[in-house]
Amino acid sequence: MVHPENVANDNYNTKIGIVGLGFVGLPLALLFAEKGFKVTGIDVDNNKIEQLNNGISYLPDIPDSYLQRAVFLGNLVGTTDYDMIKALDVVIVCVPTPLTTYKNPDLSYLQLVGKELAPRIKNGQLIILESSTYPGTTEEVFQPMLENSGLKVGKDFFIGYSPERIDPGNKKYKVDEIPKIVSGITDQCLSKISTLYKKVFKKIVPVSSSRVAEFTKLLENSYRFINISFINEMAMLCDEMEINLWEAVAAANTKPYGFTPFYPGPGAGGHCIPVDPLYLVWKSNHYGIDSKMIRLSDEINDQISNYIVKNITNFLSEKEEKKVLVYGVTYKKDIDDVRESPAIKIISQLHLNGIGVSYHDPYVSKIKVGNKSYSSVNLTKTVLSETNCVLILTDHSEIPLENILEHAELVYDVRNVTNGLSGKAKIIRLGGGGQ
Known part of the structure; x- marks a missing residue:
């Protein structure tokens, strides 16, 4: 574990917000807190927020002691209040992106967050999407929602996309040891997210566009899905x-x-x-x-x-x-x-x-x-x-x-x-x- 007192003081000056404190958001929030950033976790689940602020972990991969260190040192606080967005320099969105009953993309959680963020965005803010989604979501769905604020991406504020690579139960690799793919809507957006994530991840992998980053995540998981299904077909064949x-x-x-x-x-x-x-x-x-x-x-x-x-x-x-x-x-x-x-x-x-x-x-x-x-x-x-x-x-x-x-x-x-x-x-x- 990295001790906050050993981290450069400039991290303290960058206020991080994590929207969605589930299997992706909470480990990411703790990573930033561990590196010396002041982190605000935002979630609509009151029970999660209450447990977090009391230093009680609701994820098996995260011991109470790890959470308590971040909370009791004042590096991590949880809230249900979206108005806290106005005080943040960076907002990272880690909400679910499930399927509908017809197995089509369900972006309802992302759309709700976009509506909450738009009226609260401020000049210079960096907004990063980490939720897994189809190529084009960041540019075609997320960006227009945020630009309803009247601010323009690349000029007034910045948008990046970085697909999560959290693997629950994996004790071989720590979160910061997994190479982090980063992308931005503009070159300046990419520069902003790269500069930030270099401070918390051991290796970043910049790609040319958010569409490439979005596709990369789906490529990784499709590879595994196809091979898991293939071997199960072989299991049925071998039984016969x-x-x-x-x-x-x-x-x-x-x-x-x-x-x-x-x-x-x-x-x-x-x-x-x-x-x-x-x-x-x-x-x-x-x-x-x-x-x-x-x-x-x-x-x-x-x-x-x-x-x-x-x-x-x-x-x-x-x-x-x-x-x-x-x-x-x-x-x-x-x-x-x-x-x-x-x-x-x-x-x-x-x-x-x-x-x-x-x-x-x-x-x-x-x-x-x-x-x-x-x-x-x-x-x-x-x-x-x-x-x-x-x-x-x-x-x-x-x-x-x-x-x-x-x-x-x-x-x-x-x-x-x-x-x-x-x-x-x-x-x-x-x-x-x-x-």
Whole structure:
């Protein structure tokens, strides 16, 4: 951790505002505070603001002690009052950009922020957008909203775009160690954002336009989405061919070039991977181009969840009373994030198939699936022995495999965490070819 007292004093003179204090905004706010900037966090969620100002973290990646240092030193304060914008030199927007029910871009959060910012912008201010979005959003949507203030970009105030690269649960790279892509509407806008971000990130990567920066983010996530979907298609194929895909991937990974390993699972989740590529599909349609690869990946991403449910239904077909215990409902290990988690869809489908569902997740005490609420159960001997199948959807580090394998009747492992292990339970692995 960088101690504020060791940072150049000029950082104190630049007042930073972060709009949206979620998985992207809060780590970014803390990074700026850590580097010696005075940071104001703005969010419409009163509960978040109250917790922040009391030094209580609501994100698992951020310990209370880290938040308390920033808050109690006076480097970070939270508010719901947009009027604080008038006192800031830089405003960084980190609001959600989800999909509509028709899988089109939903910019409603961004549009609300734009309406709040426009009447409060002042001369010389730098406004930076970090939300993932389709190419052209910064220039075609965000800029016109802000210029409703009567001020002009590049002359009176400045706009930059820098796609977030936060990876919840990733302990290998700190936020400031991930190269930061930066862009600006004008050359002077790019200069302003570059000068600022050089003070907090170890490496910045300037690109020629906001459209390039926006596309870069979607390119990164589309690459992952396509490969995750591809490997899940291979898992379904290998099950039919009685080939162990996990072994094949390990063998292929010995090649020193030309292969990057991806692994089967219940489908892509989180705010980025299953969402951002569909922004690109929507935008490509405006140019008369059908992005077949991404559309097919989206279909396979839905298919793998259906495939898992179908298999479980078949496993339990002869059971009079069918009970499934799901281990892990977050979209990835060791976090508490259930956004776009395939577990939610799988639980819903199991319930609709007449299968009783319970779950355990050390990071999520309660979830709501449709109109039904669930609470995490304890993995006791009784609970496990009364369950027909334990479905492992998330490979949390603390998963009690010995306990599960000793007391469960059947384990359906879609993450290969039981590889090399045995117990009283029968084990079936997704992509294991029946092994």
